[in-house]
Amino acid sequence: MTSFALIDGNSFYCSCERVFDPSIAKRPVIVLSNNDGCAVARTAEAKVLGIGMGEPYFKIRDLCRDNDVAVFSSNYTLYGDMSARLNAIYRQWSPDVEIYSIDESFLNMTDIRPEDREAFGRDLRSTVQQWTGIPTCVGIGPTKTLAKFANHVAKKNAELGGVCDLTQPAARRSWLDRIEVGEVWGVGAASERKLFGLGIETAGDLARIDARLARNLLSVVGERTVLELQGVSCLPLEDVPPQRKGCAVTRSFGTPVADLAVMLEAVAAYAMRAGEKLRRHGLEATHLAVFMHTSRFNHRDRPHSAQTTVHFPEATNDTFDLISAAQRGGRKIFKDGHRYAKAGIIMNDLVAARSQLRPLFEARDRDRSERLMTALDAVNAKFGRGTLLPASVGIKRDWQTKFDRRSPRYTTNIKELPIASAR
Template sequence: MDAAQAPRIGRVFALIDGNSFYCSCERAFAPALNGRPVIVLSNNDGCAVARTPEAKALGIAMGAPFFKIRDLCRKNQVAVFSSNYTLYGDMSSRMNEIYHQFAPEVEVYSIDESFLDITGLGGGSYVAYGQQLRQTVRTWTGIPTCVGIGPTKTLAKLANRTAKNHAELNGVCDFSDLATREKYLPATSVGELWGIGGASAAKLKAIGVETVGQLRALDPKRGRQLLTVVGERTIHELNGIACLALETLPVGRKGIAVTRSFGRPVTSLVEMQQAVAAYATRAAEKLRRHGLCAVQGVVFMHTNAFNGDKWSHTSKAVEFLEPTDDTQELVAAATRAAATAWREGYRYAKAGIMLTELVPLTMAQTSLLATIDRAQRDRLNQALDAINLRFGRHTLVPAAAGLKQAWSTKFERKSPCFTTRWKELPKVAA
């Protein structure tokens, strides 16, 4: 389908995301890092999960183990940070508050990406509207962004990627404009498309389809045969036919998981129970925040076979007499399960709790056999959440979670939580 045959554009979507988001959050509170290579590490400071362009230019790959690039970072004065999820989550929330001022409907796609419905906005120039959005986010939060615009979510996503890869676009690419679409789309590799992974790209290559232009011209039924309904839908969306609606309401959660790798191997049941109790506490907080209760779940633990330890993976199901969001109930059930699943003589590297059957609090059915005073527990949990919200997480925790927590995940290079904790607010010298 050529530009003259393209369907009339109806709705217009924008995808905005933070550039090197985790690194940009760190730079927002340390301007001296601008222009300097920055990376952010995964849990336990294991490997690089975010990199600025300057770090990429040094050859630091996504997922590169830190112990392998430590000397390279030291030699090139790379700023290295542990993940600070509290900071990143709060900065994401602040950005989305701005988006709601620019568009009537916003879909939070991930921590650093959001889709906006900008149909009819911008006074006739979506590029100018995108630039205004970028500038506002940069001024109010310090986070640099790119904006992709298109008549479908797939084209908006691809436009966002195009804006990143072509400096002449100045951070905004508008694929609702047919001339712009025809300039960049035909030669773009199908591997850059949303939802087209390596296996799908290989199937397309086998029939001679290697570019977005070639895929766009493919019969949608043929796309379905090769890549299921995803392939058919992608072809339609590349031709400007919207198949994916904006999801402005959060999808109901089907499960909640809290899992962590330990800062060092856990070899005693006491420490394992402390860790599992801490994870159950966090899971209970998540349940209450989302207005949910758990019916059942599972506690698991496993070793790390990659460092020469004996392999062991064990788990134990947990069930509740009635749906619950109570911290004490979850901690008690999780520590009992950990004791049952525990095997002596192993060096455990990771553990967690997964709650796999959730129901809304308003639909939870109580049991006639229950012996817990729910009203009293609810007041206790509300007080617990309020104190931890005001003074910081872990201000009040169950004793079962331990006090020293020597097993906890390492964040040795973590920056302060500048926006959420009074004691860690940035200090400005006169």
């Protein structure tokens, strides 16, 4: 019988901040979105204060000050590195690991005896805490949907000690009947309303309906969800990530952009970052879309939103090709007299590098392009991102997203290592 575990970090972004700053271990902590806009992570102490997910920071600034809340800008470099450390531990405990998100991973537990699975979860949780300082919860079940449901139960019920095993039918039925159907993985708000209208209010109610009825109500996804709740595994572990179909680099500006030259710098920088992503995953783009828009919340500025697509003669991941296309698109849609709040690069229908036939009379030297990109990536990997970059991305970059409250990149930047004091 198959068995899965879902392990995730509790208030992951906030926990990463606490690992390197013991002074905030007992304080409420929140992490803000880009440009320090709204709360995207909150510790339990912050939730008790009434700070909601997505709450704009300007609305809770006084509340945070009055209650000694530790407030941080997002530090994605730190969070990504800590996530990699967690998954390195998971791979020592299970040969098959699927990274579901930055703070969640599925593990294959099929080879572990049923009577040992809860102890396995507790040992894994303890090891992660000891080696990284990150608190976690573990959910165990015969399907991925039930493992995710068990993880939710473990989080919401402190008496379980952070681990919930729902491999046994009796335990499964008990918890499914206590929790609303909207908490089931794959049941969105619209589906929840539809199910409530039919008297299907709990996860247990959903598990007891006929799978064919679920297909009629909620499509094949709903049928699969019901089967998974019944203990029939329909979702295999994806330990080898599928090839990406798209790539996007989008940012809100630190200050509104009203000048074409500044906008072209920004889209060039986004295209450069997109090229790095493509090459890291062995992919190429056949076309590139550029978009920009003004703020929806600033009613003093005239609204404007535009997008255009630029096609390449042949698939590419060359930074200079991407920048050229991005700037052509940017010039086409930029309108004077507007103050833009956000712009970005979107690439869909990606293909594997060198998977397409070369034109007989190729306009560019592909081999030279690949050597140049390899050298560029190697220098930036060795000496730090941005060591070598095209002049078109600018130097001052006042438009960049603001992270005024960002903590140091403790684990990846030698200039920002934690300071130890001996007394």
